Amino acid sequence: METVSEQIITRSEILPIRTQIDLVHVRQRVRTWLSEERFTLIDQTKIVTAASELARNALEHGGGGQMEMSLLAVGARKGIRLKFSDQGPGIVDIAMALKDGYTTAGGMGLGLGGSKRLMSEFDIQSSPGAGTVVTVTRWK
Amino acid sequence: MERIPILRIGSLLLVTIQVDLYDDLALQLQDDLSTRIAELGATGVLIDISALEIVDSFIGRTLANIAAIARVLDAETVVVGMQPAVAITLVELGMSLPGIRTALNVDLGMEYLRQAATGGDGVGTDHYAE
Numbered sequence: 137m138e139t140v141s142e143q144i145i146t147r148s149e150i151l152p153i154r155t156q157i158d159l160v161h162v163r164q165r166v167r168t169w170l171s172e173e174r175f176t177l178i179d180q181t182k183i184v185t186a187a188s189e190l191a192r193n194a195l196e197h198g199g200g201g202q203m204e205m206s207l208l209a210v211g212a213r214k215g216i217r218l219k220f221s222d223q224g225p226g227i228v229d230i231a232m233a234l235k236d237g238y239t240t241a242g243g244m245g246l247g248l249g250g251s252k253r254l255m256s257e258f259d260i261q262s263s264p265g266a267g268t269v270v271t272v273t274r275w276k
Numbered sequence: 277m278e279r280i281p282i283l284r285i286g287s288l289l290l291v292t293i294q295v296d297l298y299d300d301l302a303l304q305l306q307d308d309l310s311t312r313i314a315e316l317g318a319t320g321v322l323i324d325i326s327a328l329e330i331v332d333s334f335i336g337r338t339l340a341n342i343a344a345i346a347r348v349l350d351a352e353t354v355v356v357g358m359q360p361a362v363a364i365t366l367v368e369l370g371m372s373l374p375g376i377r378t379a380l381n382v383d384l385g386m387e388y389l390r391q392a393a394t395g396g397d398g399v400g401t402d403h404y405a406e
C-alpha cells in the first residue's frame with residue numbers, strides 16, 4: 137500500500153528586502169541554508185541566482201518587500217521554498233512579464249522566466265494595485 | 277564608497293572581484309574601468325570572477341556593458357575563471373553573454389589579450405604563405 141507523506145515545514149525564516157545590501161544578505165542566507173542542507177553546488181548556484189532575481193524584482197519593481205524561506209520535507213525528500221512578497225504596483229499582464237526579453241525597466245527581461253527555469257515549481261500571484269507574490273520551490 | 281581595485285599590468289587592466297557584488301558596486305566598477313581605460317590607453321581588460329558564486333542578470337548585464345564600453349575605447353575584455361556551476365546557471369537563466377570573451381584562467385586570458393594587442397589574433401595570412 138502506498139503511503140502518502142505529508143509536506144511539513146522544518147525550518148523557516150523571514151528576511152527584509154529593502155536595500156541593495158538586503159539583496160546580498162538574501163543571497164548569503166539562502167546559500168548558507170542550502171550548504172547546511174547539503175544541496176549540490178549546482179543546485180545551490182541555481183537557487184541563489186533565482187533568489188537574487190526575484191529579490192531584485194521585489195526591490196526594484198515592487199518597491200521593497202520580504203522573502204520567506206522554508207525548508208520542506210515530504211517523507212525523506214527535502215526541498216526549499218522561497219516566497220517573495222511586495223505591496224508594489226503589481227503586474228498587469230503576467231504572461232507577458234514571464235516572457236524572456238520583456239522588461240518595463242530597461243533590464244534584460246530574464247528574471248522571471250529565468251527563475252522559473254531554475255526552480256522546480258513556480259507560482260506568481262499579482263494584480264494591479266495589490267502587489268506581487270512569487271513562490272518558488274526546488275526539491276533536492 | 278567602497279571600490280573594487282583595478283591593477284595595471286603594462287597596457288592591461290586587471291580586476292579581481294573578491295567581494296559580494298552589490299549593484300552599486302558593480303556600477304562603480306563599470307565607471308572606474310571606463311575612466312581608467314581612457315586615461316591609460318589600456319588595450320585590454322581582464323576581469324577575474326573566479327570568486328563570484330553567482331552571476332545574475334544584473335551582474336551579467338554589467339559585464340556586457342563593460343565589454344561594450346571597452347570596445348568603443350579600443351580595448352578588449354576577457355572574463356576569466358567563471359565557475360562551472362555559474363556557467364550552467366547563466367545558460368539556464370537565458371544569458372549567453374554575447375560579445376564577452378571568456379578564458380579559463382588569468383594566464384590564458386592575458387595571453388589572449390597580449391596576442392590580440394599585437395595583432396596576432398589568428399587572422400594573419402602567414403599560415404597560407406608560400
Ligand SMILES: Nc1ncnc2c1ncn2[C@@H]1O[C@H](COP(=O)(O)OP(=O)(O)OP(=O)(O)O)[C@@H](O)[C@H]1O
Nearest residue numbers: 193197198233239240243244245246247248268333
Ligand atoms: N515584483 C514585481 N512587481 C511589479 N512588477 C514586476 C515585478 N516583478 C517583475 N515585474 C514586471 O515584470 C517585468 C519582467 O521582469 P523580469 O525580472 O523578467 O525582467 P526585468 O526585471 O525587467 O529585467 P532583469 O530581471 O533581466 O534585469 C519587469 O520589467 C516588470 O515590469
Ligand SMILES: [Mg+2]
Nearest residue numbers: 189193247248
Ligand atoms: Mg528582474
